[in-house]
Amino acid sequence: MGWLRHLFTRRRRYNELSESIREHLEEKIAYLTDHGMAREQAEQAARREFGNVTVIEERSREVWQWPKIESIWADVKFAWRQLSRSPGFTLVALLTLSLGIGANTAIFSVVNGVLLHPLPFRDPARLMMLDEKWLPRFSHFEATPKDFLAWREQSQAFDQLGAFVSIAFNLSGGGRSERVTGARVTANLPEVLGVKPLLGRSFTTAEDTQGNDHVVLLGYGLWKERFGGHANAIGSVIRLNDLDFTVIGVMPPGFRFPHDAEIWKPMGFTADDFDGGHFIWGIGRLKANMTRDQAQAEMDSIMPRLRSPQIWSVNVFPLLDYYTGEVRTPLYVLMGAAGLVLLIACEDRRVKQRFRYGRL
Amino acid sequence: MVKKAEYRDLFPGALELMILKTLSRKPMHGYALAQRIKEISDDLLQIEEGSLYPALQRMLKAGWLESELGISDRNRPVRVFKMTQAGRKHLEKEISSVEQMFAGISRVLALARP
Numbered sequence: 001m002g003w004l005r006h007l008f009t010r011r012r013r014y015n016e017l018s019e020s021i022r023e024h025l026e027e028k029i030a031y032l033t034d035h036g037m038a039r040e041q042a043e044q045a046a047r048r049e050f051g052n053v054t055v056i057e058e059r060s061r062e063v064w065q066w067p068k069i070e071s072i073w074a075d076v077k078f079a080w081r082q083l084s085r086s087p088g089f090t091l092v093a094l095l096t097l098s099l100g101i102g103a104n105t106a107i108f109s110v111v112n113g114v115l116l117h118p119l120p121f122r123d124p125a126r127l128m129m130l131d132e133k134w135l136p137r138f139s140h141f142e143a144t145p146k147d148f149l150a151w152r153e154q155s156q157a158f159d160q161l162g163a164f165v166s167i168a169f170n171l172s173g174g175g176r177s178e179r180v181t182g183a184r185v186t187a188n189l190p191e192v193l194g195v196k197p198l199l200g201r202s203f204t205t206a207e208d209t210q211g212n213d214h215v216v217l218l219g220y221g222l223w224k225e226r227f228g229g230h231a232n233a234i235g236s237v238i239r240l241n242d243l244d245f246t247v248i249g250v251m252p253p254g255f256r257f258p259h260d261a262e263i264w265k266p267m268g269f270t271a272d273d274f275d276g277g278h279f280i281w282g283i284g285r286l287k288a289n290m291t292r293d294q295a296q297a298e299m300d301s302i303m304p305r306l307r308s309p310q311i312w313s314v315n316v317f318p319l320l321d322y323y324t325g326e327v328r329t330p331l332y333v334l335m336g337a338a339g340l341v342l343l344i345a346c347e348d349r350r351v352k353q354r355f356r357y358g359r360l
Numbered sequence: 361m362v363k364k365a366e367y368r369d370l371f372p373g374a375l376e377l378m379i380l381k382t383l384s385r386k387p388m389h390g391y392a393l394a395q396r397i398k399e400i401s402d403d404l405l406q407i408e409e410g411s412l413y414p415a416l417q418r419m420l421k422a423g424w425l426e427s428e429l430g431i432s433d434r435n436r437p438v439r440v441f442k443m444t445q446a447g448r449k450h451l452e453k454e455i456s457s458v459e460q461m462f463a464g465i466s467r468v469l470a471l472a473r474p
Contacts, residue, residue, distance in 0.1 A: 013417075013420075016427060016439060017413065017417065019439060020389075020390050020413070020416075020427075020438075020439045021390070021410070021413060023389065023390065023391065023432075023436070023438045023439065024389075024390040024391040024394070024409070026436075027389075027391035027392075027432060027434065027436070027438070028391060028409075030434060049408065049409050050408060050409045050410040051408030051409065051410035051411060052410070053410065056408075056410035056411065056413050056414065057413070059413075059414040060413040060414045060416070060417040061417075062414070063414060063417035063418045063420075063421055064417065064421060
C-alpha cells in the first residue's frame with residue numbers, strides 16, 4: 001500500500017522539500033556573496049538560476065499526488081468542451097453508445113437470471129431430470145407412471161427419485177373461485193429438492209395413494225392471500241375441482257416448483273394413470289459417488305428390460321437444463337454479439353472522432 | 361493534461377541517470393548536486409537548478425534515493441540525498457540499456473555508411 005503510506009507522509013515530504021529548496025538558495029547566495037556580490041544581487045541571481053520556486057515546488061509536490069486523478073479530470077474537461085462544441089456528433093455518439101450499453105445490460109440481466117443464478121434448491125447440481133425419448137420422433141417426452149415406478153424400484157444411482165406433473169386447479173370457496181397453477185407431486189418431492197415446509201408438514205407416503213391423497217401444500221403467496229398468513233390455515237379445508245382437500249403445510253416464499261406452482265397435492269396414481277399415457281417428469285438426487293453418466297448408463301440397462309421390443313429410452317439431464325434447455329447456447333451467443341456491438345460502437349466513435357480532428 | 365515542460369532532456373531519463381551516477385560516489389545535498397551536474401553536463405543540458413527537485417522527488421518516491429540530515433561544505437545542516445540499493449540496481453540497469461542503445465545506434469550508422 002505504497003500510496004497510503006505516501007498519503008500520510010506527504011505533509012512531511014512537502015516540508016522537507018521546501019526546506020531543501022530554501023537551503024539550496026541560501027547556499028547559493030552565500031557562495032555568491034563570498035565572491036563579492038551584494039546580498040540583494042546575489043539573491044536575485046540565485047533565484048534566476050534556480051528558476052521559478054513556486055512552480056518547481058508545485059511540480060515536485062505533484063510527484064506525491066495522484067496524477068491519474070488529475071489527468072482524468074483534465075480529460076473529462078477536455079471531452080466536455082469538445083462535445084459541447086458539436087451537439088449533433090455528441091447526440092449520435094451518445095445514442096450509439098447507450099444502445100450498445102443498453103443491449104448489453106438487458107441481455108446480461110437475462111443471462112444472469114437464467115444461467116448464472118443457482119436454482120433455489122439444496123445442492124442443485126446433483127438434481128437430475130428424467131424423461132423419455134423415442135428417436136427419431138421425440139427427443140424429450142414425458143414418462144409413463146409405469147416406467148417411473150420401475151426406475152424407482154431398480155435404480156441404484158439416486159438417493160431418491162420423485163415425479164411431478166403440472167396441473168391447474170379450480171380453487172373455490174367463500175363465494176368465489178379462481179384458477180390456480182399447481183402440481184401433482186410424489187410425496188418425496190420436497191425432500192428430493194431439499195426444501196422443507198415453512199409451516200406444518202410435508203406429505204407422507206401413505207398420502208401418496210389414491211383415496212388418501214386429499215391433502216395439499218400451499219404456496220407462500222396463496223397462503224398470504226387466502227389465509228392472511230395465519231397459522232390456523234393448517235388443518236383447514238379448501239375445495240379444489242369440487243373436492244375437499246386439507247391444508248397440511250405451507251411452502252417457503254420463492255418455492256414455485258416446477259413452474260409458478262402455488263399448490264401441491266400428492267401424486268396418488270389412479271388406475272387411469274396406468275393406461276399407457278406419458279405425462280410425468282422424473283426428478284432424482286444423485287448419490288454422492290454417482291455421476292450423470294453412470295445414472296444414464298443405469299437407465300439404459302433398465303429400459304430394455306421393461307418392454308420388448310424396447311421403444312422408449314431415458315434421458316438423464318441436469319435440472320438446470322430443464323429450465324434453460326435450448327436457450328443456453330443462443331443466450332451466450334447473444335451476449336457475445338451484444339458485447340461485440342458495444343465494441344464496434346466504441347471503435348466507430350473513436351475513428352469518427354479522429355477523422356473529425358484530422359488525425360486519420 | 362499535466363504539462364511536462366521541465367523535460368528538456370537529452371533522452372528520457374538522462375537527468376535521473378546523471379543524478380544517480382553522481383550520487384553513486386557519495387551522498388550530496390541539492391545545491392552541491394546541482395553544481396556537480398552543471399559541471400559535468402556542461403551546456404548539453406540546459407537545466408535550471410530547480411528542475412532537479414521534481415526529479416529528486418520522483419526518485420525518492422521510486423525508492424532509489426533516501427534523504428537524511430547532513431552537513432554542507434559550509435558546515436550548515438542540510439538535507440542530503442543518498443542512493444539506496446534499489447537505486448544502485450536501477451542505475452546498473454539503465455547504464456546497460458543505454459549502452460545497448462548506443463551499440464544499436466552505431467550499428468545503424470555503420471550500415472548507413474555507403
